[in-house]
Structures are given as structure tokens and as C-alpha cells.
Amino acid sequence: MKKLFLVSVLLLALSLSSYAQANVKVGVALDMDLSLVAQIDSYNIVLGDSGFAVDYLVKTGDFNNETPLSWYLAGGGWAGWNHGYGVRVPVGVSWYFAKGWDLYGQVQPVANFDDKFKFSVDGAIGVRFSF
Numbered sequence: 001m002k003k004l005f006l007v008s009v010l011l012l013a014l015s016l017s018s019y020a021q022a023n024v025k026v027g028v029a030l031d032m033d034l035s036l037v038a039q040i041d042s043y044n045i046v047l048g049d050s051g052f053a054v055d056y057l058v059k060t061g062d063f064n065n066e067t068p069l070s071w072y073l074a075g076g077g078w079a080g081w082n083h084g085y086g087v088r089v090p091v092g093v094s095w096y097f098a099k100g101w102d103l104y105g106q107v108q109p110v111a112n113f114d115d116k117f118k119f120s121v122d123g124a125i126g127v128r129f130s131f
Contacts (some may be wrong), residue, residue, distance in 0.1 A: 025102070029126025032081045037126050044074060044090070046124075051080025055090055068096040072106075084114035090124070100130045 025039040035048040046053040055076030063069045071093050079085040092106030105125045112118040 023130070025128040025130045027126055027128030029104075029124050031124035031126065032078075032122065035126075037128060039128060044076070046078075048081065050082075051078060053078035053088065055088070070094045070096075078110070082114075084112050086110060086112040086114070088122070092124075101127065102130070103127050 022041050023039075025037075027037050029035050029037045029046065031037070031046050031048065031053070032051060033048045035046045037047075038045045042057040044053075044055040044057065046055075053076060055074040057072050057074045059073045061071055063071065072091070074090045074092075075087070076090070077085070077087050088108045088110045090106040090108040092104055094102045094104040096102045103126070105123070107121060107123050110120050110122050112120070
């Protein structure tokens with residue numbers, strides 16, 4: 001059932017691109033666990049086996065015009081992993097290594113609000129293809 005849900009979400013994301021002219025990237029990442037990821041315009045969506053996260057890209061930029069690197073700052077929330085929920089603030093770098101492909105890494109301070117307040121710093125690494 002979870003796999004059917006994940007495939008449905010990815011198909012929806014792909015259809016949004018053709019109907020709304022959105023910029024869509026789809027891939028995989030290690031973000032809490034192995035996850036499917038999508039970036040639709042300014043939203044990053046992470047769908048893991050036991051949780052999900054949605055982040056909004058607050059600020060993006062390039063390091064310079066000569067390197068295929070960019071940076072971003074996002075803010076969002078997550079739910080499900082370890083039966084918890086909370087907020088996170090990813091800060092990351094993307095490397096555009098081939099046409100349509102990027103490899104990204106991020107560090108994210110995480111606030112967990114399930115039983116009692118907990119603070120941690122997590123990370124993620126992933127690869128995406130742009131449609």
C-alpha cells in the first residue's frame with residue numbers, strides 16, 4: 001500500500017509539470033532513511049518508508065558563474081519518523097554534474113515535538129533528475 005501511495009505521488013508530481021509548467025526534479029536520497037524526493041518549484045518533498053517532510057526554499061543562490069554549484073536555505077516540517085513530528089531548517093549545496101542531473105547534500109537542524117522537545121542536527125544526500 002505504501003509503494004502504491006509513493007508511485008501515485010510521483011505521478012502526480014510529473015503531471016503537475018506538464019499542466020502547470022512547474023520545474024520538477026525527482027530522485028532518491030538518504031534523508032532519515034532511504035527516501036523518494038521531489039522538488040516542485042520552491043518545494044522539496046521527501047517520502048520515506050516511515051515518514052515524510054516538506055520544505056519551502058526560502059533563499060537560493062549561486063557561488064559564481066564559473067562553477068556548477070548552488071546553495072539553498074529552506075524551512076519546513078516532518079512527521080512519521082519514530083512516530084514523531086517537528087520542524088527543520090535545511091541548508092544545502094547542489095552540484096549540477098550532468099545535463100538535467102544534480103547531486104545535493106544538506107545539513108538540517110531539527111526540532112522534535114512528539115513527547116518532549118528534542119533538538120538534533122541531521123543530514124541528507126541525494127540525486128535528482130530534472131524534467
